[in-house]
Amino acid sequence: MQTLLDFWAGYGSTVVFAMVNSFFALSAYAVLSTGVLSFATVAFAAVGGFLAAQMVGKFGMPLPAAVALAGLGGGLASALVAAAFLKLESHWMALASLALVLITRVVALNAPALTGGVNGLVVPQRISFLQLLVLLAVVALVFHRLSRSWYGLAARAVREDPAVASTMGVSPYRIQFTAFLISGVVGGIGGAALAFTLQFISPETYFIGLAFTMIASTVLGGSFHWVGSLIGAAVFTALPVTMQAIVPQIEDVAKGVALLLIMIFLPRGLIDPRAWGLRRAARARQVAGGATQAEPHG
Amino acid sequence: MVDRTLEKGAPLLETRGVAKRFGGVAAVDGLDMSVTQGSVHGLIGPNGAGKTTMINLITGLFHPSEGAIRFAGAELSARPPHEIAALGISRTYQNVRLFSGMTALEQVMTGCWLKRGVSLWSSFLGPAARARWRETRAQAMALLERVGMADRADELAETLSYGEQRRIEIARALGSAPRLLLLDEPTAGMNHAEAHAVGRLVHELRDGGLTVLMVEHNMGLVTEFCDSCTVMNFGRLLARGEPRACIADPAVQEAYFGRKNDADRIKSLR
Structure with a gap:
């Protein structure tokens, strides 16, 4: 018990940030799982974060309601983004969403009435660990159900080969639009969770750093299963902290090095259902091969 | 044979x-083609004749520069693939x-997408949808059974042999219970027995x-399994009608084997 308390005292905030980052990673995963690389999650998070912070700060809205509203705001923003961006080819899509991240910051800086501008906003409420845990559990459950639904099957088909999927009656546009809505809601919720964790947000909170963390988490964890996003966010949040404890000299480059190593040696991430299937098939072949080889001797 | 197509x-x-x-470059250049209800129609021609382009045009992956494609009374040429x-x-x-x-x-479940019978929303929420999912799963298994792949249902498709993958692709295409099935070289890379199994399935x-409209290179299979055929060359119609008559057509022979004179010369060299 004592060790547990010690751990919490030392690493409690790391666990909390890993959970917050999970929302962003899942938001990025939501679109990536239909073959769209998008950084727009950062914009959805900004919408959700500032919306929730203002609702709580100015109108005294209870925290759970503010989080729900943040999800709604993120979802609305994502509908606009999807309508505007989904016509683009994949690499242009990624670039356009990156441009959106830059625009988000400038807009946030120049709308002090809504965002506090350069001075930022103090958020007068804090999300409890339990609330955060419940919120993440609900979102994770949704992803779990989605992955086993018709949507999940169609999403995988669209990601692997949109043309073939379309000749089977799946509309890639509709599936990717849905993916954006999911990404927007989860991104908005994540933005609010971040605001209620940091208790101070500014336009810099929702910027390139966040984009990097979420994409890296998804890639590292594995973008072919939603659990990968959770694992990736945990590893990626814990990595700098542990590095600081063990070898402080390389703390700054640890993230970059880890990402490079993963991309070179595990390009499909830590959690990769396809690799399990391939290994199973290889084992089955080995067993079959062993059996036929054994026959002449017997 | 011709009478039979009239019957149908x-x-x-x-x-x-x-x-x-x-x-x-015109990959297809003013082609008239007609596929009779309830028949197996072969689409043949030398490499580069535009056969696959034709399949892509019918399924909406490409849109024709000119002309009309009508299927069961509906005009296809401007529709997206998922509507087709x-x-x-x-x-x-x-x-x-x-x-x-x-x-x-x-793979086959995905092919059953159009027959899933539930909305995306209810497939996420409802327990009733789970019953439908199980039904569709059983249908998909039956299709795998039909192509002789039921015992490999839970294996990653990419670990299977080429011929097996082709059979799974046919099962997937049947998942939507189509009225018209387009097979683009269904027996390529298969041995004689496997190819004949596909012919019998068709x-x-x-x-x-x-x-069924099938692009096929194996002339033996075309004469054995197709009720009628269309021969293309350089995107144009070369011949159409009963398969044996088409293949015997001198123009078709020339397209496949070179000029008639060349063939005669080869004969005289022997």
Whole structure:
């Protein structure tokens, strides 16, 4: 018990940030799982974060309601983004969403009435660990159900080969639009969770750093299963902290090095259902091969 | 043979002056084709004749530069692929295009998308939808059974042999219970026995009411399994009608084997 308390005292905030980052990673995963690389999650998070912070700060809205509203705001923003961006080819899509991240910051800086501008906003409420845990559990459950639904099957088909999927009656546009809505809601919720964790947000909170963390988490964890996003966010949040404890000299480059190593040696991430299937098939072949080889001797 | 096509009545698929140009090159150049309801129709021609382009035009992956494609009374030429699929056209690919990372069963389940019978929303929420999911799963298993792949249902499709992948692709295409099935070289890379199994399957499907349009290089299979055929060369119609008559056509012989004179010369050299 004592060790547990010690751990919490030392690493409690790391666990909390890993959970917050999970929302962003899942938001990025939501679109990536239909073959769209998008950084727009950062914009959805900004919408959700500032919306929730203002609702709580100015109108005294209870925290759970503010989080729900943040999800709604993120979802609305994502509908606009999807309508505007989904016509683009994949690499242009990624670039356009990156441009959106830059625009988000400038807009946030120049709308002090809504965002506090350069001075930022103090958020007068804090999300409890339990609330955060419940919120993440609900979102994770949704992803779990989605992955086993018709949507999940169609999403995988669209990601692997949109043309073939379309000749089977799946509309890639509709599936990717849905993916954006999911990404927007989860991104908005994540933005609010971040605001209620940091208790101070500014336009810099929702910027390139966040984009990097979420994409890296998804890639590292594995973008072919939603659990990968959770694992990736945990590893990626814990990595700098542990590095600081063990070898402080390389703390700054640890993230970059880890990402490079993963991309070179595990390009499909830590959690990769396809690799399990391939290994199973290889084992089955080995067993079959062993059996036929054994026959002449017997 | 010709009488039999008349018996079965109106064409299910009809193209009029269909052309597809890529830059200055016409892959298909004013093709008229008609596929009779309930028949197996062969689409043949030398490499580069425009057969696969034709399949892509019918399924909406390309849109024709000119001409009309009518299927069961509906004009297809401006529709997106998923709408054409919903009208009842399904296909396989010349180079097998299965989804990476999916098991054989999942591939066929995806093929059943149009027959899932529940909305996306209720498939996420409802327990009633789970019953439908199990039904669809059973249908997908039955299709795998039909192509002789039921025992490999839970294996990743990419770990299977080429011929097996082709059979899974056919099962996937049947998942949507189509009215017209387009098979793009379904027996490529198969041995004689496997190819004949596919031919027999095609006949079973036809006898069950399905119309089949198949691109096929194996002339033996075409004469044995197709009720009628269309021969293309350089994107144009070369011959059409009863398969044996088409293949015997001097123009077809020349397209496949070179000029008649050359053939005679080879004979005289022997």
